[in-house]
Amino acid sequence: MPLERIVSTALLVVDEEGADALSMRTLAQRLGSGTATLYRHFDNRTALVAHVVDRMFGVVELNGGELLAMGWQQALRTVAHTMFEALARHRNAARLMVEEIPMGPNAMALREHCVAALLDNGFPPRLAAHAFATLARYVxxxxxxVNGHGDGGQRDDAHLSGVFQGVDPALFPATATVAGSMPVPIEDEFSFGLELLLSGLAHLRDEV
Incomplete structure (x- = not known):
């Protein structure tokens, strides 16, 4: 059975049933095969998860030259937004990425391109490593x-908006003052925080 079909089906299981539902037995049943077929490709579930996670990194279709040409800030901004959007399309996949540091070929290539952009723009090795690791954890x-937790639920901003509007200004005057702007849409939170992160990294680089 082709590896591509197995990994695609595994991602489908995660999308439809959640990260915890992905097992060798569940995947074999979905494929209409036995677990022995899967063990020809993967030693265990951890190896399977590594392939599924690396598939997520494969959506960032930017080569090293393109990223370097952008400048380090735009390169990291582009990578961060692309990965965020990819995980938003696969609402349960983010939890798989918590299980281990991605080390598949797509993840390694993306890491290599981002770190190279940092090194080529004056970041010392230790700061470049910390910068990429922090960016990855941030995303x-x-x-x-944005994708919720075990039940796949999503944040109900409409409900939260009503909650903030109902805050008693006598008890929480500051919150009442900004209630019309809360909750901040999570996409806006992401973009705002990303710019702060990039600005902070630029400041650290200039101090070296």
């Missing part, structure tokens, strides 16, 4: 929030 953290 993952927001992806988990």
């Amino acid at each position: 993952l953290g927001f992806a988990i929030q």
Whole structure:
């Protein structure tokens, strides 16, 4: 059975049933095969998860030259938004990325391109490593929030807006003052925080 079909089906299981539902037995049943077929490709569930996660990184179709030409800030901004959008399309996949540091070929290539952009723009190795690791965790953290947790539920901004509008100004005057702007849409939170992160990294680089 082709590896591509197995990984695609595994991602479909995660999309439809959640990260916890992905097992060798469940996947074999979905494929209409036995688990022995899967063990020809993967030693265990961890190896399977690594392939599914790496498939997520494959959506970032930017080569190293294109990223370097953007400048380091635009390169990291582009990668962050692309990964965030990819995880939003696969609402349960973010939880799989918590299980281990992605080390598949797509993840390694993306890491290589981003770190190279940082190194080529004056970041010392330690700061470049911390910068990419922080960016990756930032994207993952927001992806988990926007997609909910175990039940796949999503944040109900319409309900939260009503809650904030009903805040008693006598008890919470500051919150009441900004209630008309709350909750901040999570996509706006993501973009706002990303710009703060990039600005902070630029400041750190200039201090080196």
